[in-house]
Amino acid sequence: MPKHIVAVIGAGKMGETVLSGLLRSGWPPDRLLVTTRREARGAELAERYGVAVVDNATAVRNADILAIGVKPQDAGAVLDDIGGRVPAGTLVVSLCAGLPTAFFAARLPEGTPVVRVMTNTPALVDEAMTAISAGAHATDAHLAVAEEMFAPLGRTVRVPEYQQDAVTAISGSGPAYFYLIVEAMIDAGVLLGLPRQTAHELVVQTALGSAVMLRDSGEHPVKLREAVTSPAGTTIAAIHELEKHGVRAALMGALEAARDRAREIADQAK
Structure with missing residues (x-):
């Protein structure tokens, strides 16, 4: 090169x-x-x-x-x-x-x-x-x-x-979504009584470790999630709240909005 x-x-x-x-x-x-x-x-x-x-x-x-x-x-x-x-x-x-x-x-x-x-x-x-x-x-x-x-x-x-418009929505803009989730989890840690620096370290390392497992294990994310989710445990209680608040649907809608905005940019540039 x-x-x-x-x-x-x-x-x-x-x-x-x-x-x-x-x-x-x-x-x-x-x-x-x-x-x-x-x-x-x-x-x-x-x-x-x-x-x-x-x-x-x-x-x-x-x-x-x-x-x-x-x-x-x-x-x-x-x-x-x-x-x-x-x-x-x-x-x-x-x-x-x-x-x-x-x-x-x-x-x-x-x-x-x-x-x-x-x-x-x-x-x-x-x-x-x-x-x-x-x-x-x-x-x-x-x-x-x-x-x-x-x-x-x-x-x-x-x-x-x-x-490419779907790629733009998922990976091009994707880091911002993860940063927003990490930011929210750190704030939640503070709400639960942790020092902000401790919450930051816990959340960032958890995000990093989870991403490496997703990349290197070859397992479907559902299987990895289920491995953390015990019957009547803390994780399923949290996931219940996330589903109740429509987090999955919100993410899908957000990515559709990003995709549509990419298309608008192309139309405006013609």
């Missing part, structure tokens, strides 16, 4: 996440370029990571992989700026939630390969879940390049593009 030069166009939160992950994986800083809208932000990234901060024209001219990390509502303006200057053979990797590859293809030279990527913030600790989809002109070789870029950040999976 070091033969490639990657330009992160618009290094906001997700763009910086990808940039820092590539560097941690051993990607040479001199093969990474960054563009930003604000000069102060560019100076911050240059100092933090030792990468070159350039304008969009320079990035397009020198990189053979363009990772578009701007907000979805800003993607059209960026593509209007760079679209006509993208050389043949350049791979465009979209990090823009909700935007289909067709949005990019319509604004780039005919035949430009586009790969749509949805990753998440655990990339900062190399535990991301990244879903990768091919646009109309992207081949297996292009998907393999994207996988090499994101594999050091965690796990990758290929999905058909029509599933």
Whole structure:
């Protein structure tokens, strides 16, 4: 992979996440370029990571992989700026939630390969879940390049593009749901009389251990839950309350809302 030069166009939160992950994986800083809208932000990234901060024209001219990390509502303006200057053979990797590859293809030279990527913030600790989809002109070789870029950040999976809005709802936004649950459990610990730091440590380690068991045991979550749930015990009393308050239905509704919002973003960007 070091033969490639990657330009992160618009290094906001997700763009910086990808940039820092590539560097941690051993990607040479001199093969990474960054563009930003604000000069102060560019100076911050240059100092933090030792990468070159350039304008969009320079990035397009020198990189053979363009990772578009701007907000979805800003993607059209960026593509209007760079679209006509993208050389043949350049791979465009979209990090823009909700935007289909067709949005990019319509604004780039005919035949430009586009790969749509949805990753998440655990990339900062190399535990991301990244879903990768091919646009109309992207081949297996292009998907393999994207996988090499994101594999050091965690796990990758290929999905058909029509599933990307569901991916966005589940894993793209997913960390926020878990943080909210953890926050609520910590507050409950305080309510039950624990010091906040103790509650924090108990909940976070429990979440971590449970996630590792889910990943590594191969067991269905129902079986793992049942193993903790004794007849007439404390766990079933808690689960009864959760079910009574519709937690399962609330989660399903929340994910549907996130999926629908991803679709709205695509419609608004047309």
